[in-house]
Amino acid sequence: MVHELTHFVGGKPVPGTSGNFGDVYDPNTGRVQARVPLASVEETRAAIADAAAAQVEWAAWNPQRRARVLLRFLDLAQRDLDLLAKLLSSEHGKTIADAKGDIQRGLEVVEFAAGAPHLLKGEFTDGAGGGIDVHSLRQPLGVVAGITPFNFPAMIPLWKIAPAIACGNSFILKPSERDPSVPLKIAELFLEAGLPPGVLNVVNGDKTAVDTILTDPRIEAVGFVGSSDIAHYVYSTATANGKRAQCFGGAKNHMIIMPDADLDGVVDALIGAGFGSAGQRCMAISVAVPVGQATADALAAKLTERVKELRIGHSFDAEAEFGPLSSAGLLEKVRGYVDSGVAEGATLLADGRDFTLAGHEDGYFLGACLFDHVTPEMSIYQEEIFGPVLVIVRAEDYEQALRLPSEHEYGNGVAIFTRDGDTARDFSRRVRAGMVGVNVPIPVPVAYHTFGGWKRSGFGDLNQHGPDSFKFYTRTKTVTSRWPSGVKEGASFVIPTMD
Numbered sequence: 001m002v003h004e005l006t007h008f009v010g011g012k013p014v015p016g017t018s019g020n021f022g023d024v025y026d027p028n029t030g031r032v033q034a035r036v037p038l039a040s041v042e043e044t045r046a047a048i049a050d051a052a053a054a055q056v057e058w059a060a061w062n063p064q065r066r067a068r069v070l071l072r073f074l075d076l077a078q079r080d081l082d083l084l085a086k087l088l089s090s091e092h093g094k095t096i097a098d099a100k101g102d103i104q105r106g107l108e109v110v111e112f113a114a115g116a117p118h119l120l121k122g123e124f125t126d127g128a129g130g131g132i133d134v135h136s137l138r139q140p141l142g143v144v145a146g147i148t149p150f151n152f153p154a155m156i157p158l159w160k161i162a163p164a165i166a167c168g169n170s171f172i173l174k175p176s177e178r179d180p181s182v183p184l185k186i187a188e189l190f191l192e193a194g195l196p197p198g199v200l201n202v203v204n205g206d207k208t209a210v211d212t213i214l215t216d217p218r219i220e221a222v223g224f225v226g227s228s229d230i231a232h233y234v235y236s237t238a239t240a241n242g243k244r245a246q247c248f249g250g251a252k253n254h255m256i257i258m259p260d261a262d263l264d265g266v267v268d269a270l271i272g273a274g275f276g277s278a279g280q281r282c283m284a285i286s287v288a289v290p291v292g293q294a295t296a297d298a299l300a301a302k303l304t305e306r307v308k309e310l311r312i313g314h315s316f317d318a319e320a321e322f323g324p325l326s327s328a329g330l331l332e333k334v335r336g337y338v339d340s341g342v343a344e345g346a347t348l349l350a351d352g353r354d355f356t357l358a359g360h361e362d363g364y365f366l367g368a369c370l371f372d373h374v375t376p377e378m379s380i381y382q383e384e385i386f387g388p389v390l391v392i393v394r395a396e397d398y399e400q401a402l403r404l405p406s407e408h409e410y411g412n413g414v415a416i417f418t419r420d421g422d423t424a425r426d427f428s429r430r431v432r433a434g435m436v437g438v439n440v441p442i443p444v445p446v447a448y449h450t451f452g453g454w455k456r457s458g459f460g461d462l463n464q465h466g467p468d469s470f471k472f473y474t475r476t477k478t479v480t481s482r483w484p485s486g487v488k489e490g491a492s493f494v495i496p497t498m499d
């Protein structure tokens with residue numbers, strides 16, 4: 001019997017009633033391990049109604065009391081860390097150690113959001129004019145929603161949930177239908193931590209649930225993370241329906257390798273950033289750009305050696321460096337990209353297409369692939385592959401290397417490896433991407449800074465977590481007050497000025 005998952009609404013698991021289900025696979029075996037209900041319009045609307053009812057009371061809690069729920073959640077998540085990591089790994093296919101990282105980077109944003117009492121403080125001006133004081137309030141929006149991707153089923157939901165509820169909103173999470181169990185468990189843990197029922201709801205579903213969220217007038221804001229075409233669709237539909245939206249999309253992250261970089265350090269960084277989680281990270285490095293032919297030749301030789309030694313295994317195998325891809329569809333797509341790279345004339349230095357894991361022949365495993373002599377016209381350079389495929393694009397000089405990520409349609413993360421501070425500084429200032437690493441391959445900012453890409457990697461103006469998240473999940477109200485001693489001159493028909 002395949003386990004049947006539920007929604008989580010009003011503080012309890014709610015079975016699906018639409019009659020539609022999606023299959024949740026174990027990517028290690030290719031077998032279906034659970035069925036996830038796909039919500040109908042009515043089920044989604046019912047969850048929104050529940051969230052709207054719960055929000056009023058929740059917003060009336062003082063910020064410190066709300067923050068205490070987040071602090072208790074942190075303890076509970078640590079208590080259940082092993083269980084959560086195993087569940088995550090079994091549905092996604094990333095290794096247990098990497099699954100713990102996925103959870104931990106989410107918890108760090110919960111820690112940040114527990115600072116809500118401080119972060120929600122408004123501004124005050126004493127004596128802005130004769131007898132006039134001005135103060136601003138940051139008030140919650142009401143019901144807000146998050147629509148999240150399969151590749152970080154703990155981290156990205158927590159990036160959205162934590163600041164949203166800390167600000168006094170209630171939340172509808174529509175997680176990826178591929179790995180919904182950890183998001184459901186997160187909702188249970190928040191309830192155990194003392195979150196009132198209805199403040200956090202998980203609605204499982206597909207486009208029907210998403211479209212209902214995007215058009216329902218009770219939803220005030222939508223945070224999305226996923227592929228760029230869907231990010232653009234969600235952004236344009238949500239904003240056309242009068243909602244705030246921040247929508248983060250795909251990526252093609254470059255690493256520039258200057259001739260003065262420590263090449264062994266570069267190879268270590270590229271192997272981890274390119275192949276960790278089988279390349280299924282929006283901040284994965286997928287393009288290596290060595291500067292100068294000598295750097296390129298040396299890098300290609302060292303990388304080829306290392307790529308062929310990578311240990312691929314079951315996601316529960318503690319020795320595995322990466323596990324399977326998350327779905328059969330993605331496996332086929334990534335293999336197709338490797339085929340097209342060969343057809344387009346790139347040099348395939350390591351070919352993982354025939355890799356199988358003994359005893360797990362039906363799992364979605366793909367060996368690591370490395371291409372050299374890739375050019376900007378090739379589809380393997382232009383498009384996001386989202387698999388264990390690293391491409392080398394050789395640049396003649398620094399200016400050409402700088403142009404590559406700057407002119408690419410995506411602009412999420414980028415890195416430069418060099419020993420020269422002047423070059424690193426120039427690069428950081430001029431490159432057109434949202435997050436830059438200097439000798440850091442995956443520059444995901446810490447929780448108290450903000451995360452967001454440029455160009456087709458991000459639609460909207462405020463980033464995720466950090467101070468931006470408190471702006472996104474609140475609206476400002478500015479109060480100008482004058483007390484009786486100042487009201488003396490009678491009616492005025494001229495706009496007040498502060499002279």
Ligand code: NAD
Binds near residue numbers: 147149205230412453
């Ligand atoms: P996806 O776009 O397929 O799905 C994301 C979400 O959108 C899911 O909840 C899904 O159910 C929903 N969805 C899918 N198709 C839809 C449609 N037609 N209409 C409405 N909703 C729809 O993305 P994915 O495959 O789950 O995740 C991988 C992608 O996410 C990659 O492109 C990756 O780069 C990106 N990503 C970006 C970031 C970032 O911060 N920029 C972070 C993680 C992942």
